[in-house]
Amino acid sequence: MPQAAIEVENLVKRYAGPGGGVLAVDGVNLRVAQGELFGLLGPNGAGKSTTIGVCTTRVRPTSGRIRVGGVDVAAEPPRARAGMGVVTQFRALDRGATAWENLYFHCRYFGWPAAASRRRADELLAQFQLADRRDATPEAFSGGMAQRLQIARAVAHRPRVLFLDEPTAGLDPQSRMAVWDLVRGLRAEGMTVLLTTHYIEEAERLCDQVAIVDHGKILVCDTPARLKQSTGAGAVARVSVEQTGAELEARLRALPGVTEVEPTAEGYRLLAHAREGLAPAVAAAAQGFGLRDFSLHEPSLETIFIHLTGRELRE
Amino acid sequence: MSTTETLAAPPQAPAAPARPSYARAFWGLMLRDARLLRRDLFSFVVRTIMNPLFFVFIFTDIMPKIGQNFSGVGAANFATILVPGLVAIAILFQGIMAVAMPLSIELSGTHEIEDRLMAPLPIAWTAFEKIFFSVFQSILAALVVFPMVYFIPATPVHVQVASWWLLAVVIVLSSFTAGALGLTIGTLVKPQQIGMIFAVVVTPIIFLGCVYYPWALLGRVKWLQIATLANPLVYVSEGLRAALTPAVPHMPAWAFLAALVLSAAGFSWWGIAGFRRRVIN
Numbered sequence A: 001m002p003q004a005a006i007e008v009e010n011l012v013k014r015y016a017g018p019g020g021g022v023l024a025v026d027g028v029n030l031r032v033a034q035g036e037l038f039g040l041l042g043p044n045g046a047g048k049s050t051t052i053g054v055c056t057t058r059v060r061p062t063s064g065r066i067r068v069g070g071v072d073v074a075a076e077p078p079r080a081r082a083g084m085g086v087v088t089q090f091r092a093l094d095r096g097a098t099a100w101e102n103l104y105f106h107c108r109y110f111g112w113p114a115a116a117s118r119r120r121a122d123e124l125l126a127q128f129q130l131a132d133r134r135d136a137t138p139e140a141f142s143g144g145m146a147q148r149l150q151i152a153r154a155v156a157h158r159p160r161v162l163f164l165d166e167p168t169a170g171l172d173p174q175s176r177m178a179v180w181d182l183v184r185g186l187r188a189e190g191m192t193v194l195l196t197t198h199y200i201e202e203a204e205r206l207c208d209q210v211a212i213v214d215h216g217k218i219l220v221c222d223t224p225a226r227l228k229q230s231t232g233a234g235a236v237a238r239v240s241v242e243q244t245g246a247e248l249e250a251r252l253r254a255l256p257g258v259t260e261v262e263p264t265a266e267g268y269r270l271l272a273h274a275r276e277g278l279a280p281a282v283a284a285a286a287q288g289f290g291l292r293d294f295s296l297h298e299p300s301l302e303t304i305f306i307h308l309t310g311r312e313l314r315e
Numbered sequence B: 001m002s003t004t005e006t007l008a009a010p011p012q013a014p015a016a017p018a019r020p021s022y023a024r025a026f027w028g029l030m031l032r033d034a035r036l037l038r039r040d041l042f043s044f045v046v047r048t049i050m051n052p053l054f055f056v057f058i059f060t061d062i063m064p065k066i067g068q069n070f071s072g073v074g075a076a077n078f079a080t081i082l083v084p085g086l087v088a089i090a091i092l093f094q095g096i097m098a099v100a101m102p103l104s105i106e107l108s109g110t111h112e113i114e115d116r117l118m119a120p121l122p123i124a125w126t127a128f129e130k131i132f133f134s135v136f137q138s139i140l141a142a143l144v145v146f147p148m149v150y151f152i153p154a155t156p157v158h159v160q161v162a163s164w165w166l167l168a169v170v171i172v173l174s175s176f177t178a179g180a181l182g183l184t185i186g187t188l189v190k191p192q193q194i195g196m197i198f199a200v201v202v203t204p205i206i207f208l209g210c211v212y213y214p215w216a217l218l219g220r221v222k223w224l225q226i227a228t229l230a231n232p233l234v235y236v237s238e239g240l241r242a243a244l245t246p247a248v249p250h251m252p253a254w255a256f257l258a259a260l261v262l263s264a265a266g267f268s269w270w271g272i273a274g275f276r277r278r279v280i281n
Helices: A048-055 A077-082 A099-109 A114-127 A143-154 A173-188 A200-206 A224-229 A246-253 A278-285 A301-309 B022-039 B041-065 B078-110 B123-151 B164-188 B191-207 B215-220 B222-230 B232-244 B253-279
Strands: A006-015 A022-032 A037-041 A063-068 A084-087 A161-165 A192-197 A209-214 A217-222 A235-241 A258-263 A267-272 A291-297
Touching: A006 A048, A022 A048, A022 A209, A022 A217, A037 A048, A037 A173, A037 A200, A048 A063, A048 A161, A048 A192, A077 A084, A084 A143, A099 A114, A099 A143, A099 B022, A114 A143, A143 A161, A143 A173, A173 A192, A173 A200, A192 A200, A200 A301, A209 A224, A209 A301, A217 A224, A217 A301, A224 A301, A235 A278, A246 A258, A246 A267, A246 A278, A267 A278, A267 A301, A278 A291, B022 B041, B022 B123, B041 B078, B041 B123, B078 B123, B078 B164, B078 B191, B078 B232, B123 B164, B123 B253, B164 B232, B164 B253, B191 B232, B215 B222, B215 B232, B232 B253
Parallel strands: A037 A192, A037 A209, A084 A161, A161 A192
Antiparallel strands: A006 A022, A006 A063, A209 A217, A235 A267, A235 A291, A258 A267
């Protein structure tokens, strides 16, 4: 087996605290191949950021073995950091420094000589479309610009592995797309990327591999396409009714092609083999229960998340 | 994105990174701090000179003119007593102004320090860089304050450097103590507690720091003389007193040198440990 860019074996992290502390990560195993764009998808508090924190040497693992770029992160943090770029959740740019200086000094921290660092800072500003903001301090930046600069800075020393913790949280849709394009561009050049997200769409559209995380455990890990197929459902229906009950649930369950019926706040969620004929069948079955709304969807990673946890992913 | 060809390393290079040069990373951190200080030089100078400027103006220029004089000690007038004391404050308070306050804010609020924490050198080195850089700031502060306390007073100031070596050693050790104290406070204190720190830590340090009187004279208030030994500013003031105004009574050199070495080492250890605790979970 070729060496993976990121290897996490049996990672456990327990934060000290009253009552035995908090078990943030509970036996996570990950293998991210060179050049792969890997997403950790899960709700807030699932342990995604802690996992990234351990990989990036900022959280000490309680147990487990973690290698990034072949370097044991717990044994040799500085050497591990030399090979990775990191964008944290905090918009943590150096505010007293200009955009150009943020990039220039980053290169200097990684041992680059002055001339090469200057060239690299110029080049990155151009590539990340920040050249006109060269001498501005990041305080004046929009969220999207700040995030572009953060990503530019993270890759400035040409790391092989890039960690992005919630890279598009709080960004407007247009800036989110711009970040996706940047990340795709980096991947196209062979950069390995591990990102965390609680946006279904981000995991589905951006990532090669997605691990769904909840309560510190990886529930399932595969390509987005295969994950979506894994429920066996061809369609997901949301049914909203005035009156729920055992009778209606039994009726829905008995419909041809329906594989699963889960109660929700407004009614039920149905997984079915195909969407064909589902709408009239549900309408007929719900006769007398006050059908309010019915919608049909393609199965998404949300479907699999609900399927695995019984909860919706949204906070 | 139009051109992205040079963003990442080529994928066919899976070799693990070599051991990075800690010294170069450290130098990079120093360069960054130097650039920001240079940009901020005006406010650095203003915050450094305001307190001593007004102090010497009122107490050594105006007060004598309006007949409200402090007597001084023996042959040394009050202006001479103040020279080492006000330089001592300038040195020690750079540690709080230049290290503790920004660090407290960076650690708790802005997270600006994140990128430096990801630099390829041990976290303890990153913490030590804070102390090391502030040594230069403290020395700079001393150089800025000295001419003011020397030239402003209406009465003549008697400064006499018996040993430049002693002066240099005292200034460097004091500056290390200042930076290390600043690191310790910065890692212990939340930004919203800074006002409180000024009230309950900074004020007693200054007034009980042998700035306005030599330590020897506190012999008349024995309990206070002993209590002040816990104050690092006392050793900075007394060290500078011995180096700049040896005619004024001062502690023996072995005493303030030992105390300064111990404070610098102790606060460095405490501050670096606190820094690690704050940035690594």
